[in-house]
Amino acid sequence: MKVPGKMLPKIVGFIVRKPVTVLYPKERLIPPETLRGKMRFHLDRCISCGLCARDCPSGACTMHEIDGKKRPIFDLDYCTFCAQCAESCPKDAIEMTSEFELAHYKKGEAIVQ
């Protein structure tokens, strides 16, 4: 570089600068509103059409017959959070929330119904 020490102000800046990372879980970054997280399912709006299960790309959404009504059950272990089910639903029975902290111990624990 033509002028030596051109990077110096930047380097000094890094010494006094606040770290970019935060101390999770004490401090949290706010996710954008558009984030697709865990879905919420409204059973009363569901008409058992099965479009959500038909369009699900990862097999997370499957149709089951419970109490005489066919309804989807979502297994978040398989879910890629693409929100295609919410988009395919003709009655807006599926809604995406911005909840993303879904860690759990065993397979099959994270089920939305």
Add this chain to the structure above:
Amino acid sequence: MGIVKLPIGPQHPALKEPENFTITLDGERVIDVDIRIGYTHRGIEKLMESRTYTQNLYLVERICGICSYAHVENFTQNVEEILGLQIPKRAEYIRTLFLELERLHSHFLWLGVAGHEIGFDTLFMYTWQDREVVQDLLEMISGNRVNYAMNAIGGVRRDVSEEHRKKVLEGMDYLEKRTEYYKEVAINEKTILARAENVGILKPKVALKLAAVGPTARASGIMVDIRKDDPYASYPDIPFDVITTNTNDVLGRVVVRVLEVFESIKIIRYLMGHLPDGEIITKAPRKVPEGESISHTEAPRGEDFHYLRSNGTEKPERYKVRTPTLANLPAVAEMLKETYLADVPIIVAAIDPCMGCMDRVLLLKKGKEKPGELIDGERLRRYGIKWYAERGWKA
């Protein structure tokens, strides 16, 4: 010193992905290279045949983690062409915005990786810090940092609001300032010049013969850019230049990518200034009529090519993908010849290789032997019985 054959890979600390370079060395000089690929085949093309078009939207996106949007753009263009669907103008602009944002983050990523390969890790830290700005913009609009799930057949799934528009423009101002700095570093910094100048030479004639694509070809002075040659999305409306250099070396590839960042910023500013109003999606039928279609886009690494054959059902009959890395690999073998062993990492990194997206079914041919033939289960069974019968076995 005699001739030594040095295998690098498939598993090697210097490689990010499994591939095999068998390098023939005379002392420190590389005299021949044999590239063996096929270690990361995932069977995506076959898998696509058993899934509906809507499901495939999310699968095709996962071909590549970095240029994922170029793939999904190709896929939707193919389906829309067979359907004869005209997508709204606003959707086209949003798609172009994503294509360019993706180019920005890919080029920043590559610049960092190139810095890392030559041992200039400060550059790596700097560019990856700036790449976060692009990633945050992508996350803000689409909800995801990678695999944005933005495209639907017939348009895009999410709109760009006025607030998003302002933030994108702010981000572009910051990135332009930073890229000015990288430009100066790339052209004047001795650390980079010493490692990149006159390394990995690819002459224009050779680049044409070996069908190099993207920044690799443009660094050899070849004007090839699908955005100009066969405009798609809203590129016909947008004024921008194709960047080429004529140094034919790794430095040229650095300069091309840094200057392309400026072009991308220019395109994004134009898009944000001329965003048309209206719908973002048109309704598309589930079944796609019989037909064939090809689509190619300029992914950050070069021309990305997709082929689709449909048969009137909800699922494609055949899908074919050719990613830019595969097109650039023969050029790598050429670039590596007559260089030093120490230059191998940066020359390979200079094409921005992405082995995971590249691997398709391979048919290996050795010398003048006959190519292998396909045997189905029944023929194999009969062959087995015959083989043992010849050796005295009786049923």
